Structure formats: C-alpha cells, structure tokens
Amino acid sequence: MTDLALPSPYYQFFAYVEPTLALAGGVYAWVLPQKYHDELLPPAALAKLSGKLVRSDAAVMAVRQLGNCYFLLGLMSLLLIPSIASSGLSTSQAVKIFRTFFLVLAIADITHILCTLVDLGDQAWHPASWNTLAHGNTTLVVGLFLWRMAYFRYSAKLVDPGQDRKTR
Numbered sequence: 001m002t003d004l005a006l007p008s009p010y011y012q013f014f015a016y017v018e019p020t021l022a023l024a025g026g027v028y029a030w031v032l033p034q035k036y037h038d039e040l041l042p043p044a045a046l047a048k049l050s051g052k053l054v055r056s057d058a059a060v061m062a063v064r065q066l067g068n069c070y071f072l073l074g075l076m077s078l079l080l081i082p083s084i085a086s087s088g089l090s091t092s093q094a095v096k097i098f099r100t101f102f103l104v105l106a107i108a109d110i111t112h113i114l115c116t117l118v119d120l121g122d123q124a125w126h127p128a129s130w131n132t133l134a135h136g137n138t139t140l141v142v143g144l145f146l147w148r149m150a151y152f153r154y155s156a157k158l159v160d161p162g163q164d165r166k167t168r
Contacts, residue, residue, distance in 0.1 A: 005094035015081040022074030029067025039133040045123040109145040
C-alpha cells in the first residue's frame with residue numbers, strides 16, 4: 001500500500017466510513033422509499049407547501065434510483081480505494097488518481113449541498129428545524145467535502161507540478 005499517498009486516517013475514512021454512509025443511505029432509499037420521500041423535506045418546509053405531498057409510483061422509482069446512485073458511490077469507494085492503494089503504483093501515480101477521484105466527489109458534494117439548500121427554500125436558513133435527512137444531505141456532505149479538502153491540502157505537497165509538465 002502506498003501509505004504516503006493515502007495515510008491511514010484518510011484511508012480508513014474514504015475506504016470504510018464514507019462507503020458505509022453511502023451504502024446505508026442507498027439501503028434506506030431502496031427499502032423504505034415512501035418514508036425516504038416523505039422525509040426529504042423537514043416538517044417546517046412541508047407545512048409551507050401549498051398542496052399535499054403526493055407520493056406517486058414515479059416518486060418511489062426516483063427515490064430507489066437515488067438509492068442506487070448512493071450504492072454506486074459507496075461501492076466505488078469501498079472497492080476502488082483499497083485497489084488503488086494496493087496496486088503497487090508509485091506515490092505520485094496513486095496521489096494523482098486519488099486526487100482526481102476525490103475532485104469528482106468534491107464537485108458532487110458541492111452540487112448536492114447546493115441543490116438541497118435551494119430545494120429547502122426559506123428553511124435553508126433554519127437548520128435547527130431540519131430533520132435527519134436534511135442534515136444528512138447538507139451537514140454530513142459538508143463533512144465529507146471537508147475531509148476531501150483536508151486530503152487535497154495534505155497531498156498538494158506530494159505533487160510536483162514541474163514533474164507533470166516534463167512528462168506531457
């Protein structure tokens with residue numbers, strides 16, 4: 001394993017903690033799609049809806065497909081990170097792959113947080129009134145994003161930009 005490319009705290013978090021959270025979210029969406037759907041908006045936001053929250057077959061399908069996306073993200077981290085770490089790549093090569101993978105996830109984190117906050121409307125400014133799912137889609141994802149930023153800061157000293165230009 002390239003310990004320098006992904007030291008133990010990052011490895012443990014990205015290979016086990018984050019995938020477990022993603023897989024749990026996926027299972028929740030698969031097994032209880034109606035409940036997941038109903039909890040997407042916290043009670044205070046639901047109270048502001050002009051009509052009744054409608055559960056449809058299409059909504060259930062969309063929630064299950066969201067669960068499949070969470071499952072995909074969880075499996076990617078669970079399987080790719082240990083595979084890359086044990087591949088025998090040089091530290092430089094492994095860091096480039098990890099940074100690219102985490103960049104993609106960081107972009108997804110930002111868009112996920114922004115979309116959730118936009119959809120929460122005025123309730124976005126009142127996190128104390130949020131339910132567990134609203135916090136999972138924002139607060140938890142901010143935490144994941146911060147872990148990625150910490151890794152980018154750590155790994156920046158391992159990347160030699162001059163070397164990149166020489167090999168192109």
